Amino acid sequence: MPREEVMKWLRARFFPHIWCPGCGHGVIMHALLRSLTALDKKPEETVIASGIGCSSRMPGYINACTVHTTHGRSLGFATGIKLAKPELTVIDVMGDGDCTAIGGNHFIHACRRNIGITAIVMNNNIYGMTGGQASPTTPPGAKATTAPYGAIDPPFDICNLAAGAGATYVARATIAQPAMCEQYIKKGIQHKGFSVIEIVTHCHTQFGRKNKRSSPVDNLNFFKQASVAKAKADQMSPEELVGKIITGEFVNKDIPEYTEQYDKLIAKVRG
Amino acid sequence: MPREEVMKWLRARFFPHIWCPGCGHGVIMHALLRSLTALDKKPEETVIASGIGCSSRMPGYINACTVHTTHGRSLGFATGIKLAKPELTVIDVMGDGDCTAIGGNHFIHACRRNIGITAIVMNNNIYGMTGGQASPTTPPGAKATTAPYGAIDPPFDICNLAAGAGATYVARATIAQPAMCEQYIKKGIQHKGFSVIEIVTHCHTQFGRKNKRSSPVDNLNFFKQASVAKAKADQMSPEELVGKIITGEFVNKDIPEYTEQYDKLIAKVRG
Amino acid sequence: MPKIAFWQGNMGIAMGAIAAGCRFFGGYPITPSTEIAEAMAEELPRLGGKFIQMEDEIAGIAAAIGASIAGVKSMTATSGPGFSLKQENLGLAYMAEIPLVVVDVMRGGPSTGLPTKISQQDVMQARWGSHGDHGTIAYAPSSVQECYEITVEAFNMAERFRQPVLIMNDEVLGHMREKVIVPEDDSLVLVDRKRPTVSPDEFVPYRADEQDDIPPMAGMGDGYRWHVTGLTHNDWGFPTNNAAEIEKKMLRLMRKIDRFRDDIVKYDTESVKDADVLVLSYGSVARTALSAVRMARKKGIKVGHFRPVTLWPFPDKELETIASRVKTILVPELNCGQMVLEVERVVGKERVVRQNLVNGELFKPAEILSKIEEVA
Amino acid sequence: MPKIAFWQGNMGIAMGAIAAGCRFFGGYPITPSTEIAEAMAEELPRLGGKFIQMEDEIAGIAAAIGASIAGVKSMTATSGPGFSLKQENLGLAYMAEIPLVVVDVMRGGPSTGLPTKISQQDVMQARWGSHGDHGTIAYAPSSVQECYEITVEAFNMAERFRQPVLIMNDEVLGHMREKVIVPEDDSLVLVDRKRPTVSPDEFVPYRADEQDDIPPMAGMGDGYRWHVTGLTHNDWGFPTNNAAEIEKKMLRLMRKIDRFRDDIVKYDTESVKDADVLVLSYGSVARTALSAVRMARKKGIKVGHFRPVTLWPFPDKELETIASRVKTILVPELNCGQMVLEVERVVGKERVVRQNLVNGELFKPAEILSKIEEVA
Amino acid sequence: MSERYEIRVAGSGGQGVILAAVILGEAAVLHEGINAVQSQAYGPEARGGSSKSEVVVSRGEIDYPKAMAPNLQVALTQKACDEYVKDTAPGGIVILDDFFVTDLPSVDAEILHLPIVRTAREKLGKEIVVNMVALGAAAKVLEKKGHYNPESIRSAILARVPKGTEELNSKAFEAGYELVRM
Amino acid sequence: MSERYEIRVAGSGGQGVILAAVILGEAAVLHEGINAVQSQAYGPEARGGSSKSEVVVSRGEIDYPKAMAPNLQVALTQKACDEYVKDTAPGGIVILDDFFVTDLPSVDAEILHLPIVRTAREKLGKEIVVNMVALGAAAKVLEKKGHYNPESIRSAILARVPKGTEELNSKAFEAGYELVRM
Amino acid sequence: MSKQFDVLINKGWCKGCGLCIAVCPKNVLELDDRVKCEPVRMDDCIGCRQCENICPDLAITVKEREQDA
Amino acid sequence: MSKQFDVLINKGWCKGCGLCIAVCPKNVLELDDRVKCEPVRMDDCIGCRQCENICPDLAITVKEREQDA
Numbered sequence A, B: 001m002p003r004e005e006v007m008k009w010l011r012a013r014f015f016p017h018i019w020c021p022g023c024g025h026g027v028i029m030h031a032l033l034r035s036l037t038a039l040d041k042k043p044e045e046t047v048i049a050s051g052i053g054c055s056s057r058m059p060g061y062i063n064a065c066t067v068h069t070t071h072g073r074s075l076g077f078a079t080g081i082k083l084a085k086p087e088l089t090v091i092d093v094m095g096d097g098d099c100t101a102i103g104g105n106h107f108i109h110a111c112r113r114n115i116g117i118t119a120i121v122m123n124n125n126i127y128g129m130t131g132g133q134a135s136p137t138t139p140p141g142a143k144a145t146t147a148p149y150g151a152i153d154p155p156f157d158i159c160n161l162a163a164g165a166g167a168t169y170v171a172r173a174t175i176a177q178p179a180m181c182e183q184y185i186k187k188g189i190q191h192k193g194f195s196v197i198e199i200v201t202h203c204h205t206q207f208g209r210k211n212k213r214s215s216p217v218d219n220l221n222f223f224k225q226a227s228v229a230k231a232k233a234d235q236m237s238p239e240e241l242v243g244k245i246i247t248g249e250f251v252n253k254d255i256p257e258y259t260e261q262y263d264k265l266i267a268k269v270r271g
Numbered sequence C, D: 001m002p003k004i005a006f007w008q009g010n011m012g013i014a015m016g017a018i019a020a021g022c023r024f025f026g027g028y029p030i031t032p033s034t035e036i037a038e039a040m041a042e043e044l045p046r047l048g049g050k051f052i053q054m055e056d057e058i059a060g061i062a063a064a065i066g067a068s069i070a071g072v073k074s075m076t077a078t079s080g081p082g083f084s085l086k087q088e089n090l091g092l093a094y095m096a097e098i099p100l101v102v103v104d105v106m107r108g109g110p111s112t113g114l115p116t117k118i119s120q121q122d123v124m125q126a127r128w129g130s131h132g133d134h135g136t137i138a139y140a141p142s143s144v145q146e147c148y149e150i151t152v153e154a155f156n157m158a159e160r161f162r163q164p165v166l167i168m169n170d171e172v173l174g175h176m177r178e179k180v181i182v183p184e185d186d187s188l189v190l191v192d193r194k195r196p197t198v199s200p201d202e203f204v205p206y207r208a209d210e211q212d213d214i215p216p217m218a219g220m221g222d223g224y225r226w227h228v229t230g231l232t233h234n235d236w237g238f239p240t241n242n243a244a245e246i247e248k249k250m251l252r253l254m255r256k257i258d259r260f261r262d263d264i265v266k267y268d269t270e271s272v273k274d275a276d277v278l279v280l281s282y283g284s285v286a287r288t289a290l291s292a293v294r295m296a297r298k299k300g301i302k303v304g305h306f307r308p309v310t311l312w313p314f315p316d317k318e319l320e321t322i323a324s325r326v327k328t329i330l331v332p333e334l335n336c337g338q339m340v341l342e343v344e345r346v347v348g349k350e351r352v353v354r355q356n357l358v359n360g361e362l363f364k365p366a367e368i369l370s371k372i373e374e375v376a
Numbered sequence E, F: 001m002s003e004r005y006e007i008r009v010a011g012s013g014g015q016g017v018i019l020a021a022v023i024l025g026e027a028a029v030l031h032e033g034i035n036a037v038q039s040q041a042y043g044p045e046a047r048g049g050s051s052k053s054e055v056v057v058s059r060g061e062i063d064y065p066k067a068m069a070p071n072l073q074v075a076l077t078q079k080a081c082d083e084y085v086k087d088t089a090p091g092g093i094v095i096l097d098d099f100f101v102t103d104l105p106s107v108d109a110e111i112l113h114l115p116i117v118r119t120a121r122e123k124l125g126k127e128i129v130v131n132m133v134a135l136g137a138a139a140k141v142l143e144k145k146g147h148y149n150p151e152s153i154r155s156a157i158l159a160r161v162p163k164g165t166e167e168l169n170s171k172a173f174e175a176g177y178e179l180v181r182m
Numbered sequence G, H: 001m002s003k004q005f006d007v008l009i010n011k012g013w014c015k016g017c018g019l020c021i022a023v024c025p026k027n028v029l030e031l032d033d034r035v036k037c038e039p040v041r042m043d044d045c046i047g048c049r050q051c052e053n054i055c056p057d058l059a060i061t062v063k064e065r066e067q068d069a
């Protein structure tokens, strides 16, 4: 990928960005921009939406049509944009808190509706922006400022949740695999319908410090060691899979996309 | 079941209830009361919560500790009640709109948390109370006042959604099987953790009228003809299953219940 | 030729929206506003527009804002509980300056309250419901004809001022059917948001024109790239923590409405010239009040009527002028006293008499008449 | 012996809540209120209480209300965007008369605004944020000591009046650390909700005692069966459409606060006896204003200070008395003019001067001082 | 207000009383060229319970939109009759169904106790057209009182009812019209 | 206000300037028995960008809680120095790190240009204790000016830092204290 | 002799929906002209309680008839 | 002769996180004393771009070096 092409997508004037040194969100942004470049998308016709969180600061740095909305609600806004102008490429970038805590309902409904939006969930297992509170993906036993004695509730498996809600493309990678991130994001954007790419990342500042992974490199190493490709995971027992991050494509199916269905409905009504 | 025992659970002074003649919600309430009676629950120690909708009017008629909250939010209230007083039996009765539209997020989080509440979802595929708007379970092609040209979005499969979110007991019956309703509700209440019982019912007034099932008996017959037991469905192809209602138990697993985990945490902290 | 229709108030709003060019509706059903959504579900696809029922009110307004960001005039409608839920995202539309029309058909509150009964309990919420400061434009129609016309005007104001505009309808007017003279489409004056005239490279999305304090707005997909955020931002739309930039943004948000207050404010009077008693009322109550005022006039009581059509901005100057000549101002409201606070602020609380009803019913003419007689 | 602590304002609130007997917290993190949740997460399990972080603010307040229904004193805390989201369920607590303390630590708005900067932009929302009428009790503390003490009082009022009580803190006070003299637990006067004295069979859950208009409340699991609903209801708690029953309920909701307004209202004054100029301010601003007033006094300017501690009910009578002796009332606020509207309503708008700052900063003493000099 | 004429139709949920009032309103506005305001009581009880709907017609402006003292009332159930008939304008007219209303009210009004439901059931064979029979009866009264031309109401009915049901509804309307002898 | 003394500590996100100010506040209130108000600028920029924290101490009541013109400033980065040092009270004292701050400001104040970061890195072997070194230097100044007994600060440090790190932190404090010759 | 049953209908609660009639295996029930359920062939009742269980209005009670010994 | 690469670091953007160093298979990169990335063994670079792709601050550009023919 020629580097200059990627740079065109940046609002370089706002750099360096606000993320902590080594925050995985930058790795993901980078992968997204490479995907958009590879797919030859036009920034004027590409919408990047987000909610609120460290992750959700991403659109501000991307020189496209960017929409930084309210916490958890970005898929609602993105749905309005996509339905009003189906010709736009719409990407929605969210944190684990944004997507699965406050935004959980919009997430499952976007999955159900199968609207042509690509959701990138940057799962760092914590609320980074607000200082390290537990999220719905914080692993049991892990510490967080609102779980000072360790989290006791089972976490969501975001890919399972998306699948249960009816999503038609669901994949997972970690930031230790930037090329895989890029590849799944590309496939998600090309997919007709709602696509979910969960990217497992870290917040060493808020999560890592309390849970023995305090540097970015610690986290990189952790991801390398804990990831298991789906094909391999399918051969493993539940016990063997404890603490593992399964990467790969979980769902990829073909169902009519919502805005296309809508256009057909209009055509039918207008006769 | 001796009839008088069931009658004790009623606030007879508010009868006849407001539901339309033949509305399935009454069948479900009846099944719930038989279950509570069979399990020998005490009304003073039983909480019935609900949101807003025809279905959600149910608690008003039950002579227990009843909580009729805001649309979609009942599981939030119920979670507070259960966590504050784990010794109470807490049942949350919801409509399909209440549970899966506005209340979707609270639903998936209750599933995830595995808190000891029994959710009974009265799925009539429509918003009855407000006059027949489409719900997230309205079948594609069906008409509703807000889908005058037929619904175009894929519906949720409530049991799949619950399973994807991590629920530990999930079952489905239809009102044509009052004994099965009673049985699953009983099992749900006895289950440690969050249990979901979807009961497929009808709103002949709002849904049926527009979709060729205008009398209660039409709907009864439809359910009898369309239901397939899970064991049998497992042998059928996706094509054969189109339009079918699969009844049975979908999930039944053993994972620590939330309030028990919380009590352990307290014990640990207090040393 | 204008057409005659017999419509519910809610239908009047839906048809007004369509006439104003609204081509997107995002909402969630709630009594007594649902008919607006239902009418839009029926009408929009016929015009190539889009109706979407979202998973809740929060998503409903989010989708409507999204569509407006994409360049399509859009609307959402709700009632009390839903209006409360929409407050956060309403704030985003104020902050990001997104045109939008939001309808609240008022029922009895608080909470689920009285879904099928009238109140005027949300009029202060219209002004103060969302956290944080912003200018407010809110209308209260009194007839189905006005439902239609005010909706057109609401869209025009939303587009002109780049912000949400509220229509505070009530259950009685929302549900009652009445004659409407529907003007021909081309007789309507429609306003569209200002579009940027500079090239995409020169576009600074929140740089306001000096003559009106309003920044031109590009639609997404129109060739411009810009950033929308609910954070306080600078002219580039980029979040700022700089005191001067913050203040600039905030003051402009207020000023863009304050400056043109005279263009926005709307009110109606009847028999005020020689009045000793002035009845001030709005919405459906104004119909009862006018009935009572007319009865009282027949009895020889010098009473007039003042009807704010814009609740916000409140017609304060106009009221002050008229009020200066009257002895008593009677404010009947279907709440525990809300707009009356503004009346008291404007004319001083000494001469103001409240009449409040919160039993789910509309005042009857005899009730207001007897209060007029009491204070006259 | 009282203990000395060096706490953030948010910590003061959390510890006040614990001291008041709060044993449940349901919430969702949001800057600048998060420290309250974090402190409760740490402290409650030690006392056998429960902290739960819910999926969003709506569920946070729902869980807190649920716990209170179950008989446990409970709290939730948030900031602007979350306060907007809580409005619907706050309404339920008003309607169903459930004791609850809700904290809003104010940051700059509207929308996401300025998460880490101070404002006072939600004080009107405290009164009018939820649809439908209800009485409001809202406090604005000015020191960490007061954060602690007022939280205890807020719980007492919530329990006494069976309704939500609001604490409108601000970012500066929420985050700053200051000395607190923590009284010994047994020196605190704590109020608990009235429990029913009749047998379960005779219990009519919303039949109020005449002497105070408050119905006794059973906790769920205490042997009583009762019905809670957000619909307007009769004494049995059962939904009603009957005008007389509706009115009875609504008027009682308002009256239970109005009647005891004098017990609730709290304010502070300094140097008002001979003042020509009265500065009225609250929250962190009152600290700056007091500083400015003291500087001005040194310069010989006859200026005093009035600090409403309860924003709602507003100390109107008290202000009116003091204001009758002054020439000018200066109202510095970190918003575009909110409580000043109430001041104008109470004392007439002629003598009132506004000073507004909306750049994310707290007023500096010199700024208010120079305004005092200007109007003196 | 001298021109104001108020009509109320009341019955149970499924009897179509709202449609009846809407048709009277449309007849007035779209066919008679006069003003009309139609309103109704909504309520969750509308599910199973009683239901009422009103039309105020006038040549002049209609300010207060609800009926204060209906000049003409139609009540199709005992409950509706008990609840609503009492506020009939002195000298007004009350039409009651003779199957469901058995306890007649004592009001200063002319009471027409007519076989509305029975006509629908027996003559038309469809209880669902009970509202059209009632409209027919009301039309006759309104004609006599000089407020409506029955043709307006007939036209309004035809414009409203689903295609294919015009004949049934017209017949029901006629049958109702014939029930009244004034 | 004559008794009011204002201190500001500024640096970059990871340097622990907030903790330094909190410790100064705790030392004042819990150990010196005087009043103190500690506050800080929060911001998303606190992630990577600059960070400042203030303490106002006084024997009297502290009304306005923020620093207006700090009597003592500590700046650990160039950016912090450029942004914050200018409002130092005339005649005040400014402590600057000599590794990160290379452009010295021109202010009417005594400037102490000290090897704070280098001491942390080189002497203590842990850059993370840079705030303790800075506290030590500040303690010396505060002692000289008669505001604090350094023991109070030392006690406050010991009460705050994680178990097991007391020695490292004390050493860093001492090292900082030694840096200042006044 | 086989057991006998009383099928009691609370007509104040019955709304005439017909569900009981549809489920009764013995055709015991019918609607009367006020559209309320009426057990017209009570002696055929086998006490299966299907009518009772399906009644959404809780208007039916099936009781075993006290028999003379 | 094998290809050669330039590894360009934008030090204004680099935050010294060390991720690039951790992923580089050839040990090309190190942190300088201002905690910024510095290519210290540029000639060993094989142009795999792993450093570029992992850099969260988009501070690295790997370019094939123009070679004299």
Ligand SMILES: Cc1ncc(C[n+]2csc(CCOP(=O)(O)OP(=O)(O)O)c2C)c(N)n1
Binding pocket: A052, A053, A054, A055, A056, A070, A071, A094, A095, A096, A097, A098, A099, A122, A124, A126, A127, A128, A129, A130, A135, A203, D028, D029, D030, D031, D057, D081, D082, D085, D112
């Ligand atoms: C309505 C609302 N509630 C809460 C917040 C505070 N808030 C901002 S970001 C955030 C969580 C962010 O976590 P996540 O989405 O995982 O993003 P991260 O910072 O970890 O990338 C929260 C709770 C808010 N801005 N708005």
Ligand SMILES: Cc1ncc(C[n+]2csc(CCOP(=O)(O)OP(=O)(O)O)c2C)c(N)n1
Binding pocket: B052, B053, B054, B055, B056, B070, B071, B094, B095, B096, B097, B098, B099, B122, B124, B126, B127, B128, B129, B130, B135, B203, C028, C029, C030, C031, C057, C081, C082, C085, C112
């Ligand atoms: C916040 C809010 N939004 C909308 C409504 C209006 N409302 C009441 S019930 C309901 C839907 C009910 O549907 P469902 O839950 O399926 O129950 P049903 O009536 O079908 O039994 C809606 C949209 C409300 N009361 N509150």
Ligand code: SF4
Binding pocket: A018, A019, A020, A022, A023, A024, A025, A054, A055, A124, A128, A129, A202, A203, A204, A205, A206, F047
């Ligand atoms: S706080 Fe965590 S998520 Fe936020 S920028 Fe820092 S490392 Fe990333």
Ligand code: SF4
Binding pocket: B018, B019, B020, B022, B023, B024, B025, B054, B055, B124, B128, B129, B202, B203, B204, B205, B206, E047
């Ligand atoms: S409207 Fe539908 S859901 Fe509601 S009571 Fe009637 S049949 Fe039941």
Ligand code: SF4
Binding pocket: B022, G009, G013, G014, G015, G016, G017, G018, G019, G020, G021, G036, G037, G054, G055, G056, G057, G058, G059, G060
């Ligand atoms: S099922 Fe119940 S309500 Fe329905 S007809 Fe039978 S007895 Fe009546």
Ligand code: SF4
Binding pocket: G005, G007, G023, G024, G025, G026, G027, G028, G029, G044, G045, G046, G047, G048, G049, G050, G051, G052, G062
């Ligand atoms: S008990 Fe069984 S047989 Fe008897 S009436 Fe009921 S359904 Fe029929």
Ligand code: SF4
Binding pocket: A022, H009, H013, H014, H015, H016, H017, H018, H019, H020, H021, H036, H037, H054, H055, H056, H057, H058, H059, H060
């Ligand atoms: S990965 Fe980027 S930011 Fe991190 S050290 Fe390397 S160049 Fe610097």
Ligand code: SF4
Binding pocket: H005, H007, H023, H024, H025, H026, H027, H028, H029, H044, H045, H046, H047, H048, H049, H050, H051, H052, H062
């Ligand atoms: S391109 Fe590959 S070899 Fe070269 S510096 Fe980067 S990571 Fe190392």
Ligand SMILES: [Mg+2]
Binding pocket: A053, A095, A096, A097, A122, A123, A124, A125, A126, A127, A128, A135
């Ligand atoms: Mg996160």
Ligand SMILES: [Mg+2]
Binding pocket: B053, B095, B096, B097, B122, B123, B124, B125, B126, B127, B128, B135
């Ligand atoms: Mg439903």
